[in-house]
Amino acid sequence: MLDEKFVRRGLFLVFVILFLDILGIAIIVPVLPTYLEELTGADISEAAIDGGWLLLVYAAMQFLFAPLIGNLSDRFGRRPVLLASVLTFAIDNLICALATSYWMLFIGRVLAGISGASFGTAAAYIADISHDGNRAKNFGLIGIAFGSGFALGPVLGGLLGELGPRVPFYGAAALSFVNFILGVFLLPETLDRANRRRFEWKRANPLGALKQMRNYPGIGWVGFVFFLFWLAHSVYPAVWSFVSSYRYGWSEGQIGLSLGIFGIGGALVMGIVLPQVVPRLGEWRTAVVGLTFTTLGAVGYAAAWQGWMVYAVIIATALESLADPPLRSIAAAHVPPSAQGELQGALTSVASITTIIGPLIFTQAFGYFTSAGAPVSFAGAPYALASCFLVGALVVFLLKIPRSRAVGPQGEEAAEVEDIPAIEKAARGELTRMPGN
Structure with a gap:
């Protein structure tokens, strides 16, 4: 039986990681039309299509990399995979904030999709420290993180967007860097070495x-x-x-x-x-x-x-x-x-x-x-x-x-x-x- 303090600490930290990740995604939604128009010089109809390609590549990277990242977490543990994901997401938003062309923004969204594929690892982290009596309740934290992040993120992004369409990207990058620092010092590992398995490509x-x-x-x-x-x-x-x-x-x-x-x-x-x-x-x-x-x-x-x-x-x-x-x-x-x-x-x-x-x-x-x-x-x-x-x-x-x-x-x-x-x-x-x- 895991120590109750360890469980509470792990649940709290993985909730914070998920919440800040979702906040970082949602914070840029209100400024995307203005930012794309400014970056590409296109009208809003063309900018909407450009935005669709950005969302598509983000989702495609999640689809391709989620099984791979999940298998890596089974081999090397949850902590390093989650930390790498958070740091990648920070770098992505910094690239987007500094982008001088649409293709730089496209590369940033590729990195965001890869880092976002680790949501399954967060779920595995929760499963590691849960049992039959509290697993459903603990998994509810994922829904709370998503709901609260998507509720607060657009409001914060809208306020920051009044200062300029790039500002929310800087805000998302800062949140992710803070998230990474918190994880480095406070996030415990939950997968014992005895329970890790060999990585197999055919399972990814x-x-x-x-x-x-x-x-x-x-x-x-x-x-x-x-x-x-x-x-x-x-x-x-x-x-x-x-x-x-x-x-x-x-x-x-x-x-x-x-x-x-x-x-x-x-x-x-x-x-x-x-x-x-x-x-x-x-x-x-x-x-x-x-x-x-x-x-x-x-x-x-x-x-x-x-x-x-x-x-x-x-x-x-x-x-x-x-x-x-x-x-x-x-x-x-x-x-x-x-x-x-x-x-x-x-x-x-x-x-x-x-x-x-x-x-x-x-x-x-x-x-x-x-x-x-x-x-x-x-x-x-x-x-x-x-x-x-x-x-x-x-x-x-x-x-x-x-x-x-x-x-x-x-x-x-x-x-x-x-x-x-x-x-x-x-x-x-x-x-x-x-x-x-």
Whole structure:
């Protein structure tokens, strides 16, 4: 049993690392349109497309390097991998702040994507110091770090952006350097040498987790719902700043404020509403409610032709945050405890693919429908496209995902998985593919 002080210290420090990393990513979102226009001399429609390529290369690097970095952490320990990641992220933001050309910015985003691939290592760090009784609670720190970082980051970035579009990049670099120094002196190692294993290239395959999803009954349809859901959600980091600047004439500060309110609303729903709703409706119905409000939200942003309407949509559709947690729980019900890590790896691969495809699709849609040659000027086109993906996710969920988990009146779960023997065989590798997938 690990010392309680060691566990608390490790959890606190890895939370700080994640929070500052997310803050460093979110801090540059409000200034990206202005910065790209200044750096390239392009108008906002062309700058949006340039921004899409930056998001695409960031996601591609995460997809390619996440398995590699995870395997390196199994060989050399979590601490050196996390420290190298934080330092790389600091260097990346410094390069972006000093960039004199688009290609310098592109190189910086390549480094950012590689360093961001270590989020899985942070999860492994938490798993190292957790046990069955507190693992779910400890993993919740990742969600808190993401939520609070994305809520505060755009607000801080908007304020710094008022001083100049490069200032938030300097701020992100400074945060990362502070993060690195804290880690060097305070972050303990959690993976004992006895538990480390030999590095194997064949295990660092980004497609392996996706192939494994076929081995579990019903998980293929759940994975497809996740794909459509996350693909639609990638519209927000891809074009929120561009749409807000073009459609409403918002400043960096106003863009940051809107994103901050969006993040705070989601965090409140996750922390207060979700624990009350799931025991009453069950996971399946809660997911339906979340997916429905997510779809309505995308339609609302597409139709919001005035800035104040954006805030009305944020408030009216805040329940969209109910979608992700029950979807994850439903997915977890399809695999045994011994395969939960494998499942999460597969879902991470799905998320990485959507963050590669989504920014390209949505920024191209924005660029086309705001260009001089567009048949109709419609800055909300990316959100309208996202709503189509969400309708697809909702339809697939309703038709293909059975109500396989019930939740009792006190919140206790009564697992009712369709084929337990088949699932266990899939986890052991005795089945190569399940029927119906």
